[in-house]
Amino acid sequence: MRLLMIVYEDGIDGDITGLLEEQGAAGYTKVYQVEGRGDTSGPKLGTPIWPGFNNLLFVAVEEEVVEPLTQALRELQASYRKRPGLKIFAWPMEVF
Numbered sequence: 001m002r003l004l005m006i007v008y009e010d011g012i013d014g015d016i017t018g019l020l021e022e023q024g025a026a027g028y029t030k031v032y033q034v035e036g037r038g039d040t041s042g043p044k045l046g047t048p049i050w051p052g053f054n055n056l057l058f059v060a061v062e063e064e065v066v067e068p069l070t071q072a073l074r075e076l077q078a079s080y081r082k083r084p085g086l087k088i089f090a091w092p093m094e095v096f
Helices: 010-022 063-078
Strands: 002-009 029-034 036-038 042-044 054-061 086-092
Touching (some): 002 010, 010 029, 010 054, 010 063, 063 086
Antiparallel strands (some): 002 054, 002 086, 029 054
């Protein structure tokens, strides 16, 4: 199994969670209004100077789901006129 950490702009939250369900990865843990700064997206600090927030999802998936899910997330990102920030990180995972 893999643990995916998906960090994305909060404005695309509904599309992200809908896509997870479509891809068979409907179970997740979500953290709302995460502040931070990406290498290309700039700061998201929820202030007038640096508006906006990110959300953070932790998703546990089987190995065979990782590639199709990450591809679908990239296609979703590319479908927007202005590409929203989206980063995907993965770790090996054991369930006890």
